[in-house]
Amino acid sequence: MSADLVLTGLTKTFASSTAPALDDLSLTVAAGTCTAVLGPSGSGKSTLLRVIAGLENPDRGTVSIAGRDVADVVAERRGVGMVFQRSLLFPHLSVLDNVAFSDRVSGMPRARARERAERYLDTVRLAGYGRRRVGELSGGQEQRVAIARALAAEPAVLLLDEPFSALDPALRADMHDLLEAVRADVAPTILLVTHDRDEAARVADRIALVEHGRLLHEGTVVDAYRRPESLRAAELMGTRNAVPGEVRGGMHRSALGEVAAVGVADGRATLVFRQEDVRVGEAGDAASLGLVGTVEARRPVGARSEVTVRAGALTLHAEVPSVSPLRPGDEIAVSVPVELAHVVAG
Template identity: 70%
Template sequence: MSADLVLDGLDKRFPGSPTPALQTFSLTVAAGSCTAVLGPSGSGKSTLLRVIAGLEEPDAGTVRIGGTDVAGVAAEHRGIGMVFQRSLLFPHLTVLDNVAFSDRVSGMNRRAARSRAAEYLEMVQLQGFGDRRVGELSGGQEQRVAIARALAAEPAVLLLDEPFSALDPALRSDMHDLLEAVRREVSPTIVLVTHDRDEAARASDRIALLERGVLLHEGTVLDAYRRPQNLRAAQLMGGRNEVTGEVRDGHHHSALGAVPVPPETPTGVGTLVIRQEDVAVLDDDERAAPSGAIPGVVESVRVTGARSEIAVRCGDVLLHAEAPPTQRCPLGGRLLLMLPTAAVHVVA
């Protein structure tokens, strides 16, 4: 059912737009894997999906599905399934007949099409819902039906265009679990467009960061968070610590002093980035301070659920960290911060 997807040098510009929607965009999605395309509004995410699906023609570049260049192939013949933010189900059909639609269009008899549709409804945990009308479903149930309908067409590639963004947090979590179960059962090749970092991390194997039509970063979920390819990628993934300096002799030298860096870090001018959740927060006891501890003064505290986000002034540098609620971080109080070497990353 799944096939690899290879995008090579895609360009797309719309008339009247000052900037391209896509600029020499290249990406490979391995068969059976899921890549989340993450970026702010207007970054080109939906345009990318439309180009893959054949709903837009690129100005340059190629789209290959299973090794075949699909230039000139009509959208309905590309082997693409697509699920949008709105389910776009047929209100005049039952749930079962919505899912059976692609088989009926291809000429399968009604009994066989409905039998297959029932299997896909079971896959999305809606067995017994086949006789209902679309208007009787909740938003989450509608999206489950939309996914079942897309899968019933046995697409080579499944495109998901922010399909869960209109759902409340609990339902979104349920849909992420459902997507994981579907992947275990049928292993579709998936491109998921989202603007939600947590969703991208939860639902995908790899993350591609897109801004103004340019691919900023592509790699594993862990790489996106802790080894971004550039400073803007770090910012898009929610990183808040940026310290300019220079790498030499295995250390990043800056206003913080000499901070050890991983041995593979190249020498030269670079910006040290480290996730705020990776910064260790210690009580200010200089007598027991470990080597490399950085003293600072708490400038702000914001409680977010079970943790506190704190900003600590360390000389000329403001560092952000997270602390458990059991740790006292009074405004104006002194703390020690540790930057674990394994969590430090330097971008050019």
Template identity: 70%
Template sequence: MSADLVLDGLDKRFPGSPTPALRAFSLTVAAGTCTAVLGPSGSGKSTLLRVIAGLEDPDAGTVRIGGTDVAGVAAERRGVGMVFQRSLLFPHLSILDNVAFSDRVSGMSRRAARSRADDYLEMVQLQGFGERRVGELSGGQEQRVAIARALAAEPAVLLLDEPFSALDPALRSDMHDLLEAVRRAVSPTIVLVTHDRDEAARASDRIALVEHGVLLHEGTVREAYRQPQNLRAAQLMGGRNAIAGEVRDGRHHSALGSVPVPPETPAGAGTLVIRQEDVAVLADDGDRAAPSGAISGVVESVRVTGARSDIVVRCGDAALHAEAPPTQRCQLGDRVRLALPTTAVHVIAG
């Protein structure tokens, strides 16, 4: 059912737009894997999906599905399924007939198409809902039906265009669980467009960061968070620490001081980045030896955000953000030490 998706050098500009929607965009999604395309509004994410689906023609570049260049292939013949933010179900059809629609269009008998549709409704945990109408479903149930309808067409590639963004957090979490179950059952190749970092991390194998139609970073979820390829990628993933300096003799030297870096870090100018949740805030106990790489500083601000506190610590001419549980008491003006685990430190060259 799944196939490799290879995008090579895609360009797309819309008439009257001062900037391209896509610029030299290249990306490979291996068969049976899920890549989340993450970026702010207007970054070109939805345009990318429409080009893959054949709803827009690129000005340059190629789309290959299973090794075949699909330029000129009609959208309905590409083997691509698509689920949008709105379910776009047919209100005049029952839920079962919505899911059976693609099989009926292809000429399958009503009985056989409905039998297959039942299997897909069971896959999305809606067995017994087949005779209902669209108006009788919740938003989350509608999206489950939309996914079942897309899967019933047995696409080589499944495209998801922010399909869960209109749902409340609890329902979104349920949908992420459902997507995981679907992937175990049929292993589709998935491209998921989202602006939600947590969703990208929860639902995908890899993350592609996009801005202004340009691919900024592509890699595993861990790499996106902790080894971004550039500063903008770090910012898009919510990173709040970036300290310019220079690497020499296995350490990063900056206004922050001297910090050990991983041994593979090349020497030269570079910006140290470390996730705020990886920075440990320790009491400045003069009688206790500081851990390797610990830096002394003064608490400059404390802001409680849900289950965590965002703590800004001034360390000489630099400041670092750290996250800590609210049970960890910090007050303005407290002297603390920050431990930066070497394995969590990353340096972006340049």
């Protein structure tokens, strides 16, 4: 059922704005994999999905599915399924007939369409719900039915436009588990739009970071967190530490020390690293970069706490256990392992 999705040079500008919603964006999603498109509001994520689905026409660029340019293919014949933030189910139809809808529209006999619908309800773990009305479902169940309806059309590509953002955290976690099960059952090619970094990391094989319609970074989940392609990409992934410095002869030099700068040209550059990777109370050694500073602030972050450490003009952020005795005014050593620090240009 899955197929490669290849986007090349997509550009789209709406009449209401001079800035492009998509700006020469190219991206490849391999058959059977899931890529999460992550970016702030207004970055072009939903426009990207609408162009792929055929609901908007790009000014330039191509959309290719299974090696076929679908520019002249109408939306309903592209082999693309789409699930939105709202389920958009038909309230006058039963759950079973909602899922069977695409088959019925294509002319399949009712009995056969319903038989297939039962199979997809089982895929989304809603076996036995077919006779219910839409109004009897919870929000999470509605989204499961919407996914089943999309899968029943056997799309080559499944587009998910923030389908879980309206659900509470527990339901979202359930939906993430469901998506994993769906991928194991039918292996669709998935492009998921989300604002949530944790969601992207949980369900996707790769992450594409988008801002102002441009692709800033594309790679594995680990790459997005540990090896972003730019300072802005690091910021979008929630990295709190950015240490300015300079690259000379392949080495980055900053207030923290020296570290290899692979693939970065000589000139100004920034050392970035995750706050959860900072070691508190440990001085730097040959395998790490470090300094001594003063705790400036502390605030809770879920079950842990984030401490802000000031050392001269440099500010660093670290995460510590909630039971840590650190408090503002304490002098501490902080360090980060060399292998967890990454240099980006600029």
